[in-house]
Amino acid sequence: MKIVFIGAGSMAEAMIKGMKNASSFEHDELWVTNKNDSARLELLSEKYGVHRSYDLSSLLDEADVVILAMKPKDAKEALASIQPHLRQQLIISVLAGLSISFIENIIGEAAIARAMPNTSAMIGQSATGLSFNDHILDSQRVTVLSIFSAIGSVTCVEEARLDLVTGLSGSGPAYIYYIVEAMEKAASELGEDAMPFIIQTLKGAAHMLETSNLSPEDLRKAITSEGGTTEAGIAQLESRHVKDAFAECIKEATDHSGRLRRQFEQIH
Ligand SMILES: NC(=O)C1=CN([C@@H]2O[C@H](COP(=O)(O)OP(=O)(O)OC[C@H]3O[C@@H](n4cnc5c(N)ncnc54)[C@H](OP(=O)(O)O)[C@@H]3O)[C@@H](O)[C@H]2O)C=CC1
Ligand SMILES: O=C(O)[C@@H]1CCC=N1
Known part of the structure; x- marks a missing residue:
């Protein structure tokens, strides 16, 4: 499986470290990109053995899962930049606040999961809240659950409850x-x-x-x-x-x- 993180900050690193430690994912399944901090990508690559790239076309071409891990203020620009390269991949957002429908409005119809983990993902101890849209296939739901259960506990909630999950356990x-x-x-x-x-x-x-x-x-x-x-x-x-x-x-x-x-x- 090819899993691509769009955004390579604190939350992406916590998930990468947690997923690797859980041994559920191999380092060569994980790819990262960010806006322009290439030293940060190099560091993540050295620390965790993940792949890095700024070539969105090749990065996303064979991706199975795309994880949105930029700040909410950068989401619109980031989504617009990846939209031309998407081909029905499973999208997972960990963005605070931003809704599934906002993502759909920019990238079009897609299977989208919205998650609120926390940085204890790094040691497999996140408490993650999860919501899905209606386009998620059963197999994609299993993939999302396998990612977040590798880094802690998972509770599915109505999307409207994710603000509270964010205020409670995300922060x-x-x-x-x-x-x-x-x-x-x-x-x-x-x-x-x-x-x-x-x-x-x-x-x-x-x-x-x-x-x-x-x-x-x-x-x-x-x-x-x-x-x-x-x-x-x-x-x-x-x-x-x-x-x-x-x-x-x-x-x-x-x-x-x-x-x-x-x-x-x-x-x-
Ligand atoms: N930190 C936390 O505890 C938690 C955070 N979250 C959510 O996770 C998301 C990320 O937070 P956090 O990791 O703390 O943020 P950081 O500021 O640490 O990282 C943000 C990353 O997004 C990248 N980025 C910005 N714009 C783009 C773009 N257009 N294309 C690609 N990458 C881009 C930045 O790249 P560059 O450095 O090059 O600018 C950077 O790598 C947020 O939406 C937050 O709400 C959710 C749960 C907990
Ligand atoms: O402070 C924030 O906005 C992010 C979301 C949850 C934790 N950190």
Whole structure:
């Protein structure tokens, strides 16, 4: 199978590394191109053994799958550039916000999957939301599922839900890294010893959520002794309305996915 990434940034690299590590795809099945950063293509080629090219005609001629991995602002130009070279290939978009119908409007009738993965794809731990249009054949659906299940979990959702998936889990790893930055700063007296405590605490909590059959609230309560340290700490989070801040964070990111669509889908 020939899989071509149009765009060679963070998300393309996370997918390439994850797909290679999963051993489901050979490096010579994967091709990359970008707008003009040839050093970046060279780096990806050296690191992962993928092919690189700027010749869209030969790149797409025998492609089976085309993965759109440029920023939403660059999508219109990129789609217009690949459109003349497409021949009914399976198209997969990982673009935040932009709809399947926008892609159809530029490239015409095609089998299109819209996905929202995250950068944990790099270690096979993405949480990917997926939608398909009606032109997808069963065999193409299997191909899409095989790509995203190689790099993490996959959940099919209505396309209208992908903005929320973007605000929740597409951007989600960044929220967790933000919290870790705060925890590390708060524990600066421990110096470089702080991070192992933080990482193992996150891993342990994630594993408990996955395996214990208890709700997050129950798990939190099991740690919170009356008159104890956790209660004292959580009281600070409550007084600063941290739950509200998180609700606003995810709502704003979700709404922004819609704003990207309205901004970059206008076809002049
Ligand atoms: N980063 C993330 O965590 C996630 C990102 N996404 C989505 O993935 C997409 C890519 O994001 P990300 O990887 O972070 O972005 P980057 O900015 O890291 O990479 C964008 C890439 O697109 C290329 N590009 C721009 N214009 C064109 C063009 N006309 N033709 C071909 N390639 C082009 C750029 O090339 P050059 O460098 O030469 O300009 C660059 O390689 C976005 O749509 C984003 O919404 C989805 C989930 C998570
Ligand atoms: O920040 C962004 O727009 C992209 C989409 C999800 C994660 N990164």
